[in-house]
Amino acid sequence: MLHVAEAARVSVATVSALLNGTATVSPELTQRIEQAIRDIGYKRNAIARSLKMGTTRTIGLTVPHITNPFFTDVVSVIQQAFDRAGYAVMLCCTDEDLNTQDEQIRLLLDRMVDGLIVARVGDGGILKGIVEDANVPVVLLDRLCEGVDTDAVVLDNQRAVFDAVTYLIHLGHRRIGYITGTSDISPMHDRMIGYREALQAAGLPVAEELVRSGNFHEIDGYNATMQLLSLHDRPSAIFSANNPMVIGTMKAIRDIGLNCPEDISVACFDDFPWSDVFAPQLTTVAQPVQAIGEQAASLLLDRLAGNRDAPPRKLVLKGRLMIRNSCRPLGAVAQTVSA
Template sequence: MLHVAEAARVSVATVSALINGTATVSPELSQRIEQAIRDIGYKRNAIARSLKMGTTRTIGLTVPHITNPFFTDVVSVIQQAFDRAGYAVMLCCTDEDLNTQDDQIRLLLDRMVDGLIVARVGDGAILKRIVDDAKVPVVLLDRVCEGVDTDTVVLDNQRAVFDAISYLIDLGHRRIGYISGSFDISPMHDRMTGYREALQAAGLPVENELVRFGNFHEVDGYNATMQLLSLHDRPSAIFSANNPMVIGTMKAIRDIGLSCPEDISVACFDDFPWSDVFQPQLTTVAQPVKAIGEQAANLLLDRLAGNRDAPPRKLALKGRLMIRNSCRPLGAPLGAIAQSVSA
């Protein structure tokens, strides 16, 4: 900065005022300083400026699966929101590993991020301790964490699955297979609750043999579907609790020599770009990805703007059932159930 000041024939304080925006500099001096910066090729030392100003204009973001289209899209929305606000985003992928998550959050805090957005994995005890000790605001994304007192943005997963299963029941399906992810995270627990409540509302039994668990990956959906289709009284429809697993479901149906929806109907949670390109086109529960990402960013930006003492806010957004042609009717519709399908 000293060389810039000498070249522009001004004080170091004047150069600092222009670069950091801490005081008004006349147009004439501003032009001289900017020309000197170009001539010298001066670049600000971001680390030194951060230490001086007490802020890095950087946000930490952790997600469990960057290859999952839902998280890919949410990350893109969050990135754009903070870019408009003048912040950089440091992204970490935990791959659903608790130790990795905790290490990454500590790393982000060591890098002096100004705030965190976390789609948490595993037990919340360590995350609670980290959040309680952190001196920066934290927003939880997609997944709640009991005991962590902070802003949260989620989907109403229970209602979304209730509507989807009710739709299948309305089509006449009575044996509906369900492929769930791990109960370690709140959305899977809520989605399972929605599945059970839809069956109970229609007077149908909840049969444990129709429920299979995976770990969110394609291979899990494939193996779970094979198990369901090997039952003596196999289901007439299968619902997958996330989109990577439904790809495995469709492959399993093909490999076993069956056809969707002629032999078995399929629906899943999370819409994704190629869901309407599949043959058949997949019926899905679409999450409001843009709203989820923007709300998470807005909550954190509000805290960063100084609103630190307001009570924690929890936003639960609504999903939308996208009805396509991967599910076929088996019998007379149940009008009362049909009315509960989300538009």
């Protein structure tokens, strides 16, 4: 900017004023400055600007795994929304590890991000302190966090699983296996409640041996399914509360020599683009990823626009059961039901 000012024979203050429109600059100087900018190929340094202004027009976004199709989609939507608003997005993957998350959040804060969208992990770690300090607005994504009272966008997980399991029950299933991620995060917790309540509402017992938990990965779904399928009285249906784990479920079913849906019905959380082109077409609970991403972005953008004092807002969106053909009616029991 100094060079521009010299070339245009004005002060840097005038150049800055012109660039920011913070004061009127005479046509003559405007012309000289613009010429100088073109000649020199000047680009304003956003770092210096950030230092002075205390704002970086950059936000931080952390998710557990970007390869989970739910997060892929949401990240994509969020990225687009902030792009439109002229913000850059720093993306971090925490790998479901609290220490990693803490480290990355620190890294983001060091870089003075203006805001944070977090699909948190573990108990939230340093998140609590950050929200309390209230210097940087935080929006929780997909997962609430106990003791962290801030804006959030989540699904009505309990209801979504309740509906899905109720659907299985209506098909005649009585022993329904349930595969969950670690229950320290709110969606897994709520989904589990939905499962139990659906069984209870139908007057069915909750058999603890039918509930298995793993660490969100394909292999965990595989192992959990193997265990379920080797029970002496094995379930006739399996609901997987997590998308990557259902791949493991399908592989386990295949490896053990069974077929879906003939031998065992499967439904799972999170829809994905392939779900209705291959066989079996998986029955899933689809999350409104577009809305989730957009709402999270707009909550944060609203805070960034200066609306800091409004009380925390929690948005709860509804899932949608996409019924396809991976769950079959159980003949005998179906008759019992219709009898």
